[in-house]
Amino acid sequence: MRRAPELPDADFERWRQLLEMRAGMVLDDRQRSFLQIQLAARMRELEIADYDSYYQVVCAGIGGRIEWVRLLDRLTIQATRFFRHPPSFALLEAYVSEFARTTEGNGLTLWSLGCASGEEAFSMAISTAEALSRQPRPLTFALTGTDISSEALRQARQGTYSLQRLAGVPASLRERYFRTHADGSFEVTAGLAERLCFARLNVLELGQAPLQGLNVIFCQNLLIYFRRWLRRDLLNQLVQRLAPGGLLVLGVGEVSNWSHPQLVPVDHPEVLAFTRQVSPPA
Ligand SMILES: C[S@@+](CC[C@H](N)C(=O)[O-])C[C@H]1O[C@@H](n2cnc3c(N)ncnc32)[C@H](O)[C@@H]1O
Numbered sequence: 355m356r357r358a359p360e361l362p363d364a365d366f367e368r369w370r371q372l373l374e375m376r377a378g379m380v381l382d383d384r385q386r387s388f389l390q391i392q393l394a395a396r397m398r399e400l401e402i403a404d405y406d407s408y409y410q411v412v413c414a415g416i417g418g419r420i421e422w423v424r425l426l427d428r429l430t431i432q433a434t435r436f437f438r439h440p441p442s443f444a445l446l447e448a449y450v451s452e453f454a455r456t457t458e459g460n461g462l463t464l465w466s467l468g469c470a471s472g473e474e475a476f477s478m479a480i481s482t483a484e485a486l487s488r489q490p491r492p493l494t495f496a497l498t499g500t501d502i503s504s505e506a507l508r509q510a511r512q513g514t515y516s517l518q519r520l521a522g523v524p525a526s527l528r529e530r531y532f533r534t535h536a537d538g539s540f541e542v543t544a545g546l547a548e549r550l551c552f553a554r555l556n557v558l559e560l561g562q563a564p565l566q567g568l569n570v571i572f573c574q575n576l577l578i579y580f581r582r583w584l585r586r587d588l589l590n591q592l593v594q595r596l597a598p599g600g601l602l603v604l605g606v607g608e609v610s611n612w613s614h615p616q617l618v619p620v621d622h623p624e625v626l627a628f629t630r631q632v633s634p635p636a
Pocket residue numbers: 376377378379430431432433434435438467468469470471474500501502503506555556557558573574575576579
């Protein structure tokens with residue numbers, strides 16, 4: 355493998371600023387070699403010799419926008435897995451059961467923000483479907499997964515995973531919600547998949563998302579890439595997207611000392627979550 359050319363200080367600074375301005379992601383000095391390797395790999399594919407020329411390409415017009423989307427697939431960290439933080443999904447299941455028992459509506463809407471290749475969204479869907487399957491009256495749900503990475507979304511829409519990637523899914527759920535392909539991979543059943551849709555969304559452009567009145571929002575392992583003030587700003591916007599009584603689940607430790615007048619913290623030792631008050635404070 356050819357070594358990536360050294361990323362000069364001035365170029366590192368420029369790329370770092372672009373990434374933060376356009377995607378909110380903050381790179382520190384420890385991630386410099388990661389940035390260098392990813393930029394150089396893409397430059398090799400495009401036969402571009404230096405970082406400055408590639409920067410000009412990414413910043414130029416429509417073509418630059420398209421190239422930026424390609425580059426983001428390389429620069430975003432899409433590490434994820436099914437039922438990544440099991441207590442969050444247990445909380446979701448309990449919330450959905452309670453919702454079904456106490457609410458007259460006939461369905462729920464859910465949002466997985468920064469859904470990567472779909473594992474979080476499908477885990478939410480499975481937990482919700484399980485809770486609803488135990489209810490005496492029929493209820494349905496719709497779930498939207500959004501992410502900035504188009505490659506991650508392509509995989510999510512495909513909904514097909516290797517046995518290894520299904521490691522967090524108990525065998526009984528695997529049998530109920532996946533069908534096996536001849537090559538040994540597992541595809542989400544049509545009955546579950548039809549409840550989900552995936553769309554590209556940069557959280558810095560939350561205003562463009564038409565989602566409102568959500569019963570559940572999961573935003574896990576996304577805010578960690580952003581500055582503190584931005585995390586709080588995004589969370590304040592998400593509160594406005596929740597229905598009264600709605601549940602917001604975050605990654606543990608992703609925000610500290612944050613509160614919102616319309617939110618009540620969920621008292622849970624292992625999950626960072628809030629519910630929106632049913633009636634606004636007087
Ligand atoms: C580490 S993954 C977390 C996936 C999943 N939520 C989980 O907890 O397993 C972070 C995801 O956030 C996405 N992401 C990063 N910056 C983003 C932005 N500005 N807008 C939307 N998604 C973003 C990445 O593409 C990536 O898929």
